[in-house]
Amino acid sequence: MTSVTEVRRPAGPEPGKRPPRRVVDHGAWFLVLPALIPILVLSVGPLLYGILLAFTDAQSGRTEPTQWIGGLNFRDLLHDTLFWESFRIGLVWAVGVTVPQFLLALGLALLLNQKLRLRWLARALAIVPWAMPEVVVGIMWRLVYNPDAGILNETLRDLGLGSGRDWLSGLATALPAVILVGVWAGMPQTTVALLAGLQNTPRELHEAAAVDGAGAWRRFRTVTWPALRPIALAITALNLIWNFNSFALVYVLTSGGPGGRTRLPMLFAYEEAFRYGQFGYAAAMGCVMVAVISIALAVFLAGRLRGGDDA
8 A cells, every 4th residue: 555645845936936026116115205305305414414524624704625634523522621511511401301300290190190170171281381482481481580570589589588599690500490491391291101101001900909909109010110111211211312402492591601500512512613613523512412312322222122022
């Protein structure tokens, strides 16, 4: 008795035949171009031009042609103590704004997630600072901090806590005062992101934890925070980048003063370019800031991917 063994061939083209060609839909590129062209023209193009400019001695008002000088701007920048001091101030500003911003936004999001009367009105009022341009916010807070007729000093006088002070001109108070404004102005966007995460957390998990006897803190630690953690990490990383790159708000409030106590790196680069005309040197500063932000973002993304793999 003979047995016939059936040999199954792997799926694929038969021997001697070419595999079918993948059909590329070239029409899809025309759908992407309206969004791709502005990015290339307004973002990628200026970035590449700024990197190129950093290796030249470009200055305003000079009649001689711009020369290629290699890494001389970066060498000078390495020994520029004023720039590194502004870099330190920028880090203090970014962390000093981002951390309180997140903690206050988390508390506000937890509050707005409760079943309150007129909750819709509270949510609308919570995002009002987000709808205001940074220049308007800066002008408004300059009036609040006004040493003669500002509401802050008037309140302190009425409470008998002193005659007030010039908050934005004091060497010890300028940076904390500006940080307070940054926290107030940036808190709504963090609140909205965290509130969206809270609303996507299944209520059944909270109810099951409550049935098991878990208190409010334990429910937050075991149910709420694990659901919010990806959103919290993402919004914190974005806030650090946005705050480190801040310009308009601090420029309107203090213009980098007094004595450079609030001179952020972006303000320093702006002054070098448009006040002193050192375009090449300012472009080198911009390259350093882009490199630092890129490294920080790469570390964050690597940590997120590693965390996702571990999960």
